[in-house]
Amino acid sequence: MPQPITWDSSLAYDTPGLAWDAVVPNTPPHTTMDNRISATLSPADKATILTKLGEIQALLPFLLNLTADEKSSLPKMSAIRDGMDEAFAQEMAAHPEMVPNFVDMTEVGLDRALRTALRDMHQQMCALCEGIEDTMTAAGVDTYLAYLSFYNNVKNAAKRNVPGANTVLDNLKRFFPRRGTPPPPPPTP
Numbered sequence: 103m104p105q106p107i108t109w110d111s112s113l114a115y116d117t118p119g120l121a122w123d124a125v126v127p128n129t130p131p132h133t134t135m136d137n138r139i140s141a142t143l144s145p146a147d148k149a150t151i152l153t154k155l156g157e158i159q160a161l162l163p164f165l166l167n168l169t170a171d172e173k174s175s176l177p178k179m180s181a182i183r184d185g186m187d188e189a190f191a192q193e194m195a196a197h198p199e200m201v202p203n204f205v206d207m208t209e210v211g212l213d214r215a216l217r218t219a220l221r222d223m224h225q226q227m228c229a230l231c232e233g234i235e236d237t238m239t240a241a242g243v244d245t246y247l248a249y250l251s252f253y254n255n256v257k258n259a260a261k262r263n264v265p266g267a268n269t270v271l272d273n274l275k276r277f278f279p280r281r282g283t284p285p286p287p288p289p290t291p
Contacts (some may be wrong), residue, residue, distance in 0.1 A: 136247075138240035179217075187214060207241065 159165075168176070179186055191214060194201050201207060253274055259267035276288060 136244075138244055139237055141237075187217075249277075 165184070191210075194207065198207070218275055256270050256274060260271045273289060
């Protein structure tokens, strides 16, 4: 059975310069914090991905950016109307005499083909975006929990009057406002 570790003097446990009378094994610290993601993205890979996204965007110069009001006010052909596209295209082709003269069938054909092509890309890109968002969330949770642990240690150190702890606490407490009180402005440099 190993000998218990003891202090080499009567000093308090947080006294600077305190030494042990035993060798502490070099083992990684135990953590109870969940680590949801552990990955890296090299600057070169990030640059390549951003370049390729730019190339994709350049291939789609006709993409629109509708306002929220436009999106909510425009009529939509959604999944509820599944089969509508094919049924109307067939009927309009079979009965051109009933198509209003202001409806350009060439444009309708172009819009149908574009919608189909974009829908296929949309599904794959949505899955990619969802993966990116979920991974960003997991990395943010991991980071936040580490920051929260550090912040709690800083608060404890400030309570014990550890030198410098109050300065660190003053810098960080703005990120943890108490309920009902507005956050203080950031310190001026």
